[in-house]
Amino acid sequence: MTEHFPSKIGLSQQFDCSYLPDRKEQLLVILDNECYTAPRFEALLSLGFRRSGDQIYRPHCPMCSACQSVRVLAKEYVPSKSQKRKYKKIDSNFSVKVSFQEKENYFSLYEKYINQRHSDGTMFPPNRLQYESFLFCRWMPISFIELWHEKKLVAVAVTDTMPNALSAIYTFFDPDYEHLSLGTIMIMAQLNLARSENKDFVYLGYQIDECKKMRYKKQFAPAQQLKEDTWINI
Template sequence: MTEHFPSKIGLSQQFSCSYLPEQQEQLLVILDQNCYSPEHFEGLLELGFRRSGDQIYRPHCPKCNACESLRLPVQQFNASKSQKRKWNKLSDEFRIEINQQEQPNYYTLYEKYISLRHQDGSMYPPNHLQYESFLFCQWLPITFIELWHLETLIAVAVTDTMPNSLSAIYTFFDPDYEHYSLGTIMILAQINYARETHRQHLYLGYQIDSCKKMRYKTNYKPAQRFVNDIWVHSDTRQKSS
């Protein structure tokens, strides 16, 4: 580990879990402002923390421990036949671009994505304040991995950027292109970018095995899970659970 557990932390109130409705969610929140830097945050990622907006948090639920951080050692990643097939489905009309600054056309794409794909979620209806407070951060550099079809922006992967790792925050895309499996494409694009920039890990957020929406994360191997404060191989964790 590169970081000790912070001494200044807070505990949120309990609220309904958005992934497991029968459970109550509670969060540990980092209060020490010295932790709010790319280098310190990278150490906290190793301890199961994550970012939402400017805040660093980790689940600390009273009766549930279903959330497990998931990360991928990108240099060891081997794409499956299905993932290779989806990637190769993109013709020369598609291209990946890397941007270090938010662009004005992102919100229009985000708004369309939330409105058409997540009408039953907590982010609906979308608004600009929610978009900014959820995705962006004042103390951490963010990389925006874009997918274009000719002159049309069709997907953006918002990716936190640390010295030795990346963390996938959120991907939104044009639902008109859904048949291209853009969720898979954008994770593969993040893996490629991590490799090209010589980073060690891509953090994929929390895995909840009983939540269908998250099962796609287990398709990227060899993944590691943070279980009982130790990183273990994901396949080992699944066999023992």
Template sequence: MAQHLPIKIGLSQRFPCSYLDEQEEQLLVILDPLCYTPQGFEALLQHGFRRSGEQIYRPHCPSCTACESVRILASEFTPSRSQKRKLNKVKEFAVHVSHFERPEYYPLYERYINERHSDGSMYPAERSQFESFLLCKWMNIAFIELWHQERLIGVAVTDVMPNSLSAIYTFFDPDYEALSLGSVMILKQIEHAQKLAKDFVYLGYQIDDCRKMRYKLQYRPAQRLRADAWIAVE
């Protein structure tokens, strides 16, 4: 991959994979400061890169190619019957879009991590972790909020680029887990992309052998990046 991009790229050390047992993970990291713009990042998204905090990376593992980027064709998307039912359950809830971090976000994030992901690498939640993972000075970020009356119950952190959106992370109130808010917030991101006339919504990496990641293939039409070519999700 590195030889096709005329930019400076670094290679991380190997460390245990967060998704597949007995696998090691290694990352390509973009070092060229000229890439750290919404336009530069969007070009790299097309080659399978992602953003975490201020850093742009992509997996470059020694013996595994399981991570495949997935993107939804936003302009062609129509929700399925199941997805319409999920949206119908929150039809009375309000959606707001902020381009600035609100004080309400971190307490919601902290509850979400500590109650739903206490067995994960992000537990326990910390303010510094929240900022270094989700916030970014050089990116246009939309915080897509879901409100139940006066209560903030979900936030989808979404990067906004000229032709696409990139879903970075969603966190929500565990009390509303029965409403499938993870799926609802993806659908709200797609709706936002359609309002802005964006071509794609990037969902990050699909790993077929990881049960937690399979939800990303429920949104069609979509494409996955395989061997540096975007192919339709069947």
């Protein structure tokens, strides 16, 4: 697939934005079934699309362009001093593992995370149907990067796997371990996995400078941001 828009694309209705309360959100949705494979989705990622459940979408808001796709150059990534300090907090009692299928203890961890960290968000209250329809996918290989503290699962990063890239879908963790900056740790784990598999990019989703909880993605370098359909170094 060459890097151009598919011929079959839908446009959603406008609805309230999840990140900027004074804005309306609208999405382009891919309707072409031939795009729903890992290699073709990777080409769409390079055009600013993302996955939610089985659906491929991209923001197409009439009055806003705040969402900007960000990807990290995995092979060239160098952790900052702050990131190195955070990673040092993960001592020999912690271990990172990769699973290629969901485990029974994931949902209870997700439920605790949403209840304690995002009780004011659109994913509250958590339920299994919402969890499965948001995170999982029938046509995309998914990796689950796990962080364990001895025999206790404390974090999971749901990650799409493509020929030349990983795409970070969502990370949830035990709020009791929040002091360890597990959001940062799990992105570093995804970057480490990408390098070990000789992949060029880790896509981190949309950077939204006006939303405090969505500004962190530029902290990982070197990185690129998609502006007017061109990737520029940031």
